[in-house]
Amino acid sequence: xxxxxxxxxxxxxxxxxxxxxxxxxxxxxxxxxxxxxxxxxxxxxxxxxxxxxxxxxxxxxxxxxxxxxxxxxxxxxxxxxxxxxxxxxxxxxxxxxxxxxxxxxxxxxxxxxxxxxxxxxxxxxxxxxxxxxxxxxxxxxxxxxxxxxxxxxxxxxxxxxxxxxxxxxxxxxxxxxxxxxxxxxxxxxxxxxxxxxxxxxxxxxxxxxxxx
Amino acid sequence: xxxxxxxxxxxxxxxxxxxxxxxxxxxxxxxxxxxxxxxxxxxxxxxxxxxxxxxxxxxxxxxxxxxxxxxxxxxxxxxxxxxxxxxxxxxxxxxxxxxxxxxxxxxxxxxxxxxxxxxxxxxxxxxxxxxxxxxxxxxxxxxxxxxxxxxxxxxxxxxxxxxxxxxxxxxxxxxxxxxxxxxx
Numbered sequence: 001x002x003x004x005x006x007x008x009x010x011x012x013x014x015x016x017x018x019x020x021x022x023x024x025x026x027x028x029x030x031x032x033x034x035x036x037x038x039x040x041x042x043x044x045x046x047x048x049x050x051x052x053x054x055x056x057x058x059x060x061x062x063x064x065x066x067x068x069x070x071x072x073x074x075x076x077x078x079x080x081x082x083x084x085x086x087x088x089x090x091x092x093x094x095x096x097x098x099x100x101x102x103x104x105x106x107x108x109x110x111x112x113x114x115x116x117x118x119x120x121x122x123x124x125x126x127x128x129x130x131x132x133x134x135x136x137x138x139x140x141x142x143x144x145x146x147x148x149x150x151x152x153x154x155x156x157x158x159x160x161x162x163x164x165x166x167x168x169x170x171x172x173x174x175x176x177x178x179x180x181x182x183x184x185x186x187x188x189x190x191x192x193x194x195x196x197x198x199x200x201x202x203x204x205x206x207x208x209x210x211x212x
Numbered sequence: 213x214x215x216x217x218x219x220x221x222x223x224x225x226x227x228x229x230x231x232x233x234x235x236x237x238x239x240x241x242x243x244x245x246x247x248x249x250x251x252x253x254x255x256x257x258x259x260x261x262x263x264x265x266x267x268x269x270x271x272x273x274x275x276x277x278x279x280x281x282x283x284x285x286x287x288x289x290x291x292x293x294x295x296x297x298x299x300x301x302x303x304x305x306x307x308x309x310x311x312x313x314x315x316x317x318x319x320x321x322x323x324x325x326x327x328x329x330x331x332x333x334x335x336x337x338x339x340x341x342x343x344x345x346x347x348x349x350x351x352x353x354x355x356x357x358x359x360x361x362x363x364x365x366x367x368x369x370x371x372x373x374x375x376x377x378x379x380x381x382x383x384x385x386x387x388x389x390x391x392x393x394x395x396x
Contacts, residue, residue: 005358007272008354212298
């Protein structure tokens with residue numbers, strides 16, 4: 001095929017507008033959250049003391065951290081969707097998201113006697129978190145990867161990691177509606193661990209589906 | 213802002229509103245520009261320019277499919293360089309070639325309007341042959357035979373909408389095949 005012929009072909013395809021990452025996110029993420037919410041309602045259900053928990057700083061911190069990760073990473077996806085943006089500049093500021101959790105960590109150390117730290121960190125059924133956060137993140141991960149696929153990320157692996165981080169944050173928000181282990185110790189280990197698993201999964205999948 | 217920048221960005225903006233002529237002008241100018249960048253970068257890396265036209269075509273395809281990732285409020289040349297750089301690196305790696313000099317930014321070079329005589333690009337044709345036959349027939353009719361959408365619809369006894377869908381899917385599949393190709 002000569003280049004002139006290719007150009008004629010591309011012009012013929014011109015009226016068909018490609019999808020855009022931003023608009024795809026707006027459509028796909030709510031849908032994915034709905035799927036996760038149905039899974040949640042079917043398998044878990046909200047914690048019985050949900051109303052009372054909303055007055056606890058520990059619980060609010062947990063929700064806030066998960067929501068902040070989801071929102072920030074989703075916003076970064078829009079940045080990474082453009083080919084001239086390097087991934088490392090987006091990742092450089094992400095550790096700042098851990099600052100509130102770090103503050104909570106210090107407050108918890110002051111609030112709890114040290115012989116109860118281990119119990120707080122392990123909580124009850126920590127493996128629950130490692131199973132359900134990734135499970136509830138699967139539909140959001142499909143949505144974030146699909147949206148980024150409409151863009152042109154410089155690095156498929158880094159783009160996939162960001163998609164995974166966003167999805168992991170979303171899964172963590174949903175799971176947090178059920179989970180009653182609220183200690184910042186617990187959140188730092190198990191929630192971040194679970195979100196890390198989803199991020200790794202995103203990296204792995206991104207390398208396959210985000211090439212262009 | 214350079215004349216080139218203004219000209220290309222202007223065409224792309226008009227093209228976004230559906231103007232085919234502007235889009236044709238844009239892609240024509242781009243082909244020359246990309247050819248200049250790609251040849252220059254291949255020789256800077258110490259490689260021959262035999263594959264240059266294949267890379268130009270793959271980049272044009274990427275520009276087309278990813279054109280919405282250009283933010284119309286920003287300059288278009290940095291975006292174009294980024295897309296070209298991505299396709300160049302991708303191509304060199306797939307061909308098992310080392311990137312000797314970092315491709316940090318593509319410098320200004322004179323556009324090379326003419327493709328090399330005798331060096332005919334082959335990669336897209338190879339991928340084209342592997343498409344589902346419906347898509348292949350449509351893409352061939354429009355590219356090689358130079359038919360319009362409506363002429364293709366009549367020739368292949370299809371609806372125009374179906375031709376458009378097959379064309380778009382075919383182009384996307386070509387780009388995908390190109391980015392996964394492993395020429396040895």
